[in-house]
Amino acid sequence: MATSVTDRFLRYVVIDTQSDAKSSTQPSTEKQKNLGRLVVEELLEIGISDAHLDEHGYVYATIPSNTAKNNVPVICFCAHMDTAPDFSGTNVKPQVVRNYQGADIPLPGDPSQIIRVVENQVLKDLIGNDIITSDGTTLLGADDKAGIAEIVAATEFLINNPDIKHGTIRILFTTDEEIGRGVNKVDLKKLGADFGYTMDGETAGTIEDETFSADAVEITIKGVAIHPGFAYGKMENAIRIAGAVIARLPKDMAPETTKGRDGFIHPTGVSGVMEKATLSFIIRDFTEDGLKSKEALLEKITKEVMEGYPGSSYTFTVKEQYRNMKVVLDRHPEIVDYAVEAIRRAGMTPVRGSIRGGTDGSRLSFMGLPCANIFAGGHAFHSPLEFVSSQDMEKAAKTIVELAKLWEERA
Known part of the structure; x- marks a missing residue:
């Protein structure tokens, strides 16, 4: 054969x-x-x-x-x-x-x-x-x-x-x-x-x-755009906000730092201009509870970052992939x-x-x-x-x- x-x-x-x-x-x-x-x-x-x-x-x-x-x-x-x-x-x-x-x-x-x-x-x-x-x-x-x-x-x-x-x-x-x-x-x-x-x-x-059980998460951030020459105290740059979210992701919850039965939060894409930025993630865990707790953590991080930008807003969309x-x-x-x-x-x-x-x-x-x-x-x-x-x-x-x-x- x-x-x-x-x-x-x-x-x-x-x-x-x-x-x-x-x-x-x-x-x-x-x-x-x-x-x-x-x-x-x-x-x-x-x-x-x-x-x-x-x-x-x-x-x-x-x-x-x-x-x-x-x-x-x-x-x-x-x-x-x-x-x-x-x-x-x-x-x-x-x-x-x-x-x-x-x-x-x-x-x-x-x-x-x-x-x-x-x-x-x-x-x-x-x-x-x-x-x-x-x-x-x-x-x-x-x-x-x-x-x-x-x-x-x-x-x-x-x-x-x-x-x-x-x-x-x-x-x-x-x-x-x-x-x-x-x-x-x-x-x-x-x-x-x-x-x-x-x-x-x-x-x-x-x-x-x-x-794994798997979900995708998309976070869209709407910032406050204004001419950089007149931006003092007014501009809220969506790219910076997106960067702050990524910077706060737990280091021990990434594909490159986990093995065996540990799940992860993995950013797979980022794109943006001053007024709008989009972050794409895949979330993986062997249990439904693990998946939900990682999504809750990601949203908590996003909320906390957004508190520093009162003029900006965000959407947080979860899409089921497989179980x-x-x-x-x-x-x-x-x-x-x-x-x-x-x-x-x-x-x-x-x-x-x-x-x-x-x-x-x-x-x-x-x-x-x-x-x-x-x-x-x-x-x-x-x-x-x-x-x-x-x-x-x-x-x-x-x-x-x-x-x-x-x-x-x-x-």
Whole structure:
């Protein structure tokens, strides 16, 4: 299975599928459909007759049931086609380091980019593997083209091995996951699945049933504008007010100073002129209470700063992004239990984890499709130092096959 997973992956990563948060369309970039078309073509070649691309750039497909049992739940496997706007995804030139021997990996396109073992301890577990990287001038796109390659490879394996019994399996490839809109237009009725798995995690063997809960906050400050020559005692500069809010954010509540189960307040954008300034934030925490208390703290800081500017005003807008999927998954423990068993059967030691981020699975869980997240094998996402092991992608494809078998066995 390894060659087919790797060959597919190498085909997918050279297609630029970067999403764009500034665009209001779905998909946010038309180029995401280029990968969708290729994947549909491959699925049709494998023998999946209903594979198709819809107007929003989603790929839907079905592996028909081949078991006499009629009570097997319909399982969905999901991955996203877009790459993050954080770093260029144009003109990706993948390289394969065969039979990796444990040294730092310099990237040929930019000598300053080196994948260092000291910063990526997981490399010690990948000695002897084939490691795929970019050339250092772009990201690689293992997030989440590895997931797509794994699902397509597992599909081919199941179609070619009809003696492996399984229920109906639905495939869903989404657009715009990286900008938080991955499942906005998913038709769950058309999908018709009972449970799902996103193939969008990192280290081999990991199963994640918990994500951050996430909100966005926008603060708009209206200052008092006047000619600077006549400003004494009158001007209230919105840019200065915005700067004062940022200066008072707690240093120990930032992404760069938190880990594990600690959440954060993270300013993601600031723009303004003298009379009006806008601050954008993302707020993250594993609990609803933690989220609310961080939002209350941010508003308190803003209020206190504004007290020094009596002529100015502000608005504080909170927008829900996604919620911790654990709330939903705890009601369906078999979803995670079967994944743990499938990972074990595929030859790994399962590791339960929490995601300091979100996946399409967070949103799908709350839309009515309970969805856990399984490893795809990639590391150092959203950066030019991104890498993935061929063997880990093969293990992920194997995990999908084992999961299909398990749901049929236990029905």
